[in-house]
Each structure stands twice: as C-alpha cells, then as structure tokens.
Amino acid sequence: MKILVYGAGVLGSQLAQVLVRGGNDVTILARGKRAEELEKDGIVIRHVFQFKTTVDPVRVVRTLEANDQYDLIFVVMKYNDFPSVLPILAENQSNNIVIVGNNADARSMQTYLEEHSPREKQVAFGFHVSGGRRDKDRMLSIGGGSAQMVIGSLDGEIGFKPLLDQAFQRVKYKLNYLSDIDAWLKSHIIPILMLNAVSFNEQYELKKLDGNKRQLVHMIEAMDEGISVLEAMGISVIPEIQGRLIRKHKRMLYLLLKIYSLLPMHKLLAGVFGEIEALSDAFTNWKKTTGTPTPHWDVLKRDFTRLK
Structure with missing residues (x-):
C-alpha cells in the first residue's frame, strides 16, 4: 500500500x-x-x-x-x-x-x-x-x-x-x-493543557516540574474545571475513567502526579510551547463561550502567560 x-x-x-x-x-x-x-x-x-x-x-x-x-x-x-x-x-x-x-x-x-x-x-x-x-x-x-x-x-x-x-x-x-473521536480529542486536551501549563521557563524550554502541593492542587482542580467546560458544551468526557479519576479520586491523582513530577519521564511526554499556547487559546474560547468559571485554570494561565 x-x-x-x-x-x-x-x-x-x-x-x-x-x-x-x-x-x-x-x-x-x-x-x-x-x-x-x-x-x-x-x-x-x-x-x-x-x-x-x-x-x-x-x-x-x-x-x-x-x-x-x-x-x-x-x-x-x-x-x-x-x-x-x-x-x-x-x-x-x-x-x-x-x-x-x-x-x-x-x-x-x-x-x-x-x-x-x-x-x-x-x-x-x-x-x-x-x-x-x-x-x-x-x-x-x-x-x-x-x-x-x-x-x-x-x-x-x-x-x-x-x-x-x-x-x-x-x-x-x-x-x-x-x-466520537471529537469528544476524545477535546477530553484529551484537558489533562495535556493543565499538565503543560507549568512546564516551561522564560526561554520556552521544558523545565523540571516543581511537584509542590500548591501547583499540583491547581493542576487537578483545573482539570475538574476543564471537564465542566466540556459539559457546558454538551461534550462527554471520553474515556469515562478519565473523568472519574479527576473528580472522584483526587487523592490518588495527586499521588500519581507527585510521582510523575519527580521522574524524568515527563520530558518524554511533554508538549512544546507553541502547541500548548494554541491549545490554551482554544480552551479560553470554549470557556468564554460557555461562561464557565475556572479560577484554578486562571492561576495556571497567568503563570503561563507571563512567559510570552
């Protein structure tokens, strides 16, 4: 072929x-x-x-x-x-x-x-x-x-x-x-975006995640807010286990992210600045369209915007 x-x-x-x-x-x-x-x-x-x-x-x-x-x-x-x-x-x-x-x-x-x-x-x-x-x-x-x-x-x-x-x-x-591949793709953007919003330095290069409690809590709660934005758009989270982990098992997710932040593997999974910036713009448009409040994402977005 x-x-x-x-x-x-x-x-x-x-x-x-x-x-x-x-x-x-x-x-x-x-x-x-x-x-x-x-x-x-x-x-x-x-x-x-x-x-x-x-x-x-x-x-x-x-x-x-x-x-x-x-x-x-x-x-x-x-x-x-x-x-x-x-x-x-x-x-x-x-x-x-x-x-x-x-x-x-x-x-x-x-x-x-x-x-x-x-x-x-x-x-x-x-x-x-x-x-x-x-x-x-x-x-x-x-x-x-x-x-x-x-x-x-x-x-x-x-x-x-x-x-x-x-x-x-x-x-x-x-x-x-x-x-429903569109719902899967939009669902996938939520954790990708929240994880990568804290992954760059002033030169737009990947940096080691801090893994501190404040940072991880904002990331997890921002994922929850992201699900709310999708729901307001009439989109179900796919796969369902992703939504359950984020909303019902936050303590487990916290521990997983804590381990993830300490391992060098996160650099093999991380995105690049330009793509994360474009995804951030798309999510911001979804948020404005639905009028969904996202205080934790706003904190992450503020830090991310400072790099531009």
Whole structure:
C-alpha cells in the first residue's frame, strides 16, 4: 500500500517506522536537516523501555505536489501547524487523509478540506498514543511498534477503514476505533493543557516540574474545571475513567502526579510551547463561550502567560 506520512517529528517517525515494518510502501515528508538525516540513515529510533535501537530505510520527499497519489496520507504534526498544510492537502488528488495529533478544531479542518478540494476527501482524525523526544540524529520513543492509535470519523464509520486495517495488519499496533473521536480529542486536551501549563521557563524550554502541593492542587482542580467546560458544551468526557479519576479520586491523582513530577519521564511526554499556547487559546474560547468559571485554570494561565 502506498502511504505518505506528512511530518517527520517524533510521532511521525514512530508511525512511519510501524508502517514500514508492516510491509507498506512508505514515504515520509520532511525538510531541511531532518530530510537529510532520513535519506542518509533511515528512521533511527531508540526505544527507551525496550533497550534497543531500530533503523529502517524510508523514501523521503520534501513537498506534496497536487498530482502525487497515495492510498493513505497520515498528517502527523502539532496542532498549531495543521492550518499551514490544509491548503496543500486540499490541492492534492489523494482521497483518504488521517489528521493525527492534538486537535481542538477537527470539524473546521474537515470542512476546509471538503470545501477547497477539487476531489472528494474522506477525512479521519486520530491520536498516536506514544511519546518521546528528539536526541541529536535519532528519536527517543516510549511507545515503539506495540503502540496504538485512537481513531475515528466525525460522521459515522470511516469510509476507508478496510485500507487502514490492511496497512496495520502485520504489526503489533492497535487501531482503537471510536464513535466520537471529537469528544476524545477535546477530553484529551484537558489533562495535556493543565499538565503543560507549568512546564516551561522564560526561554520556552521544558523545565523540571516543581511537584509542590500548591501547583499540583491547581493542576487537578483545573482539570475538574476543564471537564465542566466540556459539559457546558454538551461534550462527554471520553474515556469515562478519565473523568472519574479527576473528580472522584483526587487523592490518588495527586499521588500519581507527585510521582510523575519527580521522574524524568515527563520530558518524554511533554508538549512544546507553541502547541500548548494554541491549545490554551482554544480552551479560553470554549470557556468564554460557555461562561464557565475556572479560577484554578486562571492561576495556571497567568503563570503561563507571563512567559510570552
């Protein structure tokens, strides 16, 4: 199967490796130094918990032309980068697109592709459940080939589901199909945003979490407020266990976050400043629309805003 992975960051590289190992004809879109690394060395991933490094050759392109044809395109990038590639995707003749990553505005992205493309577009949205970071010329991964993608369509079943199943059938990678992917994506933003609001210094670089009681309490209560905002929008938290943990088991969540703050692993799961800023803006709009009070989030937001 001919597949394009549009984006060669940590998660894009992980997904491309999985698809290559599934026997697919995989091309990865990269630019600059990253494109040169991939052409020279292939996809080099150090799997942290598996204590191994894998190397997989892959075809590299630097642009997606209008006449390029792929069976599947996976767009794997940060939320704040999606708008810049939508016009390119709309002009391309490929029909089946999966937009992968944090997403607060899936519906408008799908609408743009449908309205601006001369060809019919079938669009799905997903989240590659993994983590990692770049380390010189390779990627550190905590997911590896046994990871999964939460995936779904905004309008019923994905029209190209058989192609997706075929692409992943030979690898240890689970496609977790959901009937309400938009609710899952919006629910996922809540803990991601609250955890990352305290994760940057004045240079927008990741810093070690303090893990003090005041900080952790604000983070947990801000997650609760985030659920209230979603509820005011008519959105149920998915998965339900996330909502129960935040609202009914705060002492347990406090202890988990305390441990998390002390471990270096949080840097493998953390976001980047630009994306967190964009997600923060989206959440602020939700909050204004619903009129939901969020005093604990306001404290975190104040600290986050000082960095700008």
